[in-house]
Amino acid sequence: MSEKVVLITGASSGIGKALAEAYSKFGYNLILAARNLEELEQNKNDLEINGSKILLHRTDVTKDEDCLQLINTAISKFNKIDILINNAGISQRSLAKNTKIEVDRQIMDVNYFGSICITKYALPHMIRSKNGHIVVISSIVGKFGFPLRSGYAASKHALGGYFESLRAELHKENIDVTIVFPGRIKTNISLNALTQDGTKYEKMDDGQAQGVSAVKCANSIIQSIKKKKKEVIIGGKETNLIHIKRFLPSLFYKIIQNIKPV
Numbered sequence: 001m002s003e004k005v006v007l008i009t010g011a012s013s014g015i016g017k018a019l020a021e022a023y024s025k026f027g028y029n030l031i032l033a034a035r036n037l038e039e040l041e042q043n044k045n046d047l048e049i050n051g052s053k054i055l056l057h058r059t060d061v062t063k064d065e066d067c068l069q070l071i072n073t074a075i076s077k078f079n080k081i082d083i084l085i086n087n088a089g090i091s092q093r094s095l096a097k098n099t100k101i102e103v104d105r106q107i108m109d110v111n112y113f114g115s116i117c118i119t120k121y122a123l124p125h126m127i128r129s130k131n132g133h134i135v136v137i138s139s140i141v142g143k144f145g146f147p148l149r150s151g152y153a154a155s156k157h158a159l160g161g162y163f164e165s166l167r168a169e170l171h172k173e174n175i176d177v178t179i180v181f182p183g184r185i186k187t188n189i190s191l192n193a194l195t196q197d198g199t200k201y202e203k204m205d206d207g208q209a210q211g212v213s214a215v216k217c218a219n220s221i222i223q224s225i226k227k228k229k230k231e232v233i234i235g236g237k238e239t240n241l242i243h244i245k246r247f248l249p250s251l252f253y254k255i256i257q258n259i260k261p262v
Contacts, residue, residue: 006085009059009086010033011040012032013034015087015214018214019085022218030047037056044056061115062109067114071125083133084118084126088115089189091189092193092195094196099151100196104151107152108151110155112162133177133228134177137180142156142160142181144245145256147256163179176228178231181242183211183236185214190205217234
C-alpha cells in the first residue's frame, strides 16, 4: 500500500484529519492541504510514524492559483494521485432573508467551486494514467433543504449534480467518483459556520456534539472508496430524512417545517 497516494483538502481538522490518520496507518503517501499550515504541521510527526511520506500544502481552495500549485506540487513529488478527497468546506447558521449575498458567494466558492477547481486540475493526470478515484464530501442537506442552511444546502446540491455528471463522463477512463453524504458528525463545523454577516457562529450544536465520531465517519468513507461505491450516507437517525422525503414526502415537509434547526 505504500505506493498509493491520497490527496485530502481540509485536512487540518474534523473528517479530513481523521481520514489522514486512517490512511497513514495503511502506509499510504499523503498530500494534506488546508489554509492553516500550522495545524497540519502539528499532525505531521504522528502520521509519519507509520512510514507514510507526508506532503503539506497551504491551500485556499477559493484561489485558482493555490489549487493549481497544489496539484502540480503533488504530481512533482509523487508523480500521481490515486485518490483525491475534496473535503474542504464551510457551513452556515443564518436565515436566507438575513444573509448577505457575499456570504452566499463565499459558501459557494469554498464548497462548490473549490472542489471542482481542484478536480479539474487533477483530472488530466488521472486520465493520462487511466487511474484515479475522486471523492467529494457533500452533506445530507445535499439531498434536501434545511432551515438556516440555504447557502450551504445549495452548495451541496450543486456538488451532487456536478460529480454525478462527471462520473457519467469518466466511466470509460477507469476513474471512479464517490459522493459522501454525512449527517451529524462530531467536528467543529458548527463552530466555524458562517452567520448572516459572515462572522463565525462559534457554538457547538447539540446534534453535532452527539453525532458520529470523525474517526468512525472516516473509516466508513475509506471502506466505501475501497468498494468503489457511487454514494454513501453516514450518520445517525437524521439520515432517515432522506428516505422519508423519497417515500413519504408530505410527512417530510411537516417534519422539516417544525424541526429545531440547530
